Amino acid sequence: MSRVITLTEREVRSFFLTPVGYIVIALFVVFASLVFNAGFEQGQPASMQKVFRWGMWILLVVCPAITMGLISEERRLGTFELLVTSPVREFEIIAGKFLGAMAFLILMLTPTLFHVALLEIYGRPDYGELACGYLGLLLAGSAYIATGLLASTLTTSQLLAYLATFLGWLAVLLAFVFAPTFLDDPWLTFAFASDPIPRLHDFAIGLIDMSNVIYFVSIAVFFLIVSNRVLEAQRWP
Amino acid sequence: MIVARSLSRKFGRFLAVDSLDFHIDRGRVVGFLGPNGAGKTTTIRMIAGYLPPTAGTVEVDGLDVVRAGREVHRRIGYLPEAAPLYSEMRVDEFLKFRARLFGIERSKRRRAIDLALRRCSLDEVRTRPIHQLSKGFRQRVGLAAALLHQPPVLILDEPTVGLDPAQIREVRALIRELAGNHTILLSTHILPEVELTCDQIIMMARGRIRAQGTISQLQQTGDKTPRYLLETNSSKPENAIREMKGVADVQSVVMDEHWRRVTVVAAAGTPDLREPLAATVAKMGCSVRELHREAASLEHLFVQMIADAEAHAAESDGGRQAGQKGEEA
Incomplete structure (x- = not known):
């Protein structure tokens, strides 16, 4: 466990020792603020529902940038060789990288607390609903990050890792958006049930449905397990 | 300390390392010598546990590298080719990170890091970011990281490549100094390097061992x-x-x-x-x-060995091509 913490710590630090971390945070804050601003008017409810509802799309752009270098860059620079010849197990590497990216995601969300402060100043926000929305963003982010981590184990190019994650999820999200135009009922119901966006909307309005939590967590766990397998297979064919 | 038995590695259909057998005793400084592309790095990576062999086995301190994985990693200090480092970290940060990965207890960490810094003469740069350091310093940071956990075996892939003559001499002196307490395996394509630092030489070309022994043994065969x-x-x-x-x-x-x-x-x-x-x-x-x-020159033997290997390869290629032609006909 201490090795996982060591790896997590190094990961978080390295985000802030390179420009990538700052660029990603700036990008996220700009998107989040634009969406927030659009709903921040007199007479509107004091909530961040818009930001949370759009979260799936905002994170789609940002999360692959967090994960793109996790393993691919280490492979390209050769530090991966040092990492796997030290006494760490593959799952510790995966866990360390994943937790590092999650910690970064949390740090990335903190500037939006400024929006919360604005709501407090100009209205009476529902803190339960806000906390719920943030939980939704973290869960959706964990699914993206686990997918991005897998992409990063499969290539030495950060750009490829980014594109694979971004385009893969974009295709999935668009397929759900346009599902009603090409699917009929038994299938459409099924598609609606596996669409992440309405699930994130539930969180945005302050609803914690256990099935939604399990939905995002199981996506993350699945991709983490696959990433771990990939690393093991590369090392011990 | 290190025993390889018909150790082989294929990349696709290319046989990079072809059934190596060698035996390295505790406390020896052994040089892998060979032209570029001889299979030195592949062999070293298999010993260090980075690449699994496609056939054969390699043991370090009696433990099979593939099966005992992590136990072997604890016994090896490894400096890969070109000394890859996290360049955004500071030297002491990096060493602390490595010390924690190797499970060095908090109470001993400080001392281990200080010792490694001193041995590699890195005190003056300990708080500098690695990306600001010269190649020589980076190489020594890599070496310090390899020494941190006091491993009985040190594996150094091309430890002097890209260094200036003064730095090369320093690294050689350091290797000689470390020789007493560690079994050291290093690779190089520079002949004087092994003559100056190693007790035993394993000459490789085209994935095979062409000659091995102590320097005087090899000189006799060449002489x-x-x-x-x-x-x-x-x-x-x-x-x-x-x-x-x-x-x-x-x-x-x-x-x-x-x-x-x-x-x-x-x-x-x-x-x-x-x-x-x-x-x-x-x-x-x-x-x-x-x-x-005239000291029988190892150089003569080395050049001879490469020429033989090339000739042999050309011959078998020729044979293969002839064979293919035969089949086509």
């Missing part, structure tokens, strides 16, 4: 016709020398009005001729101002 250089003031030394037992050829060159330089080629298998040569010249009433046996 079938030793040569002697002699400077004397005798005006006609050739005849007397030619009559000596074991002399195959004598040539002399006039250097000035008194001195001549004589080159003596001995017959294969002759014992050392230096004493008899001096005695012969003395018998003629002349004196010797220089006499030495």
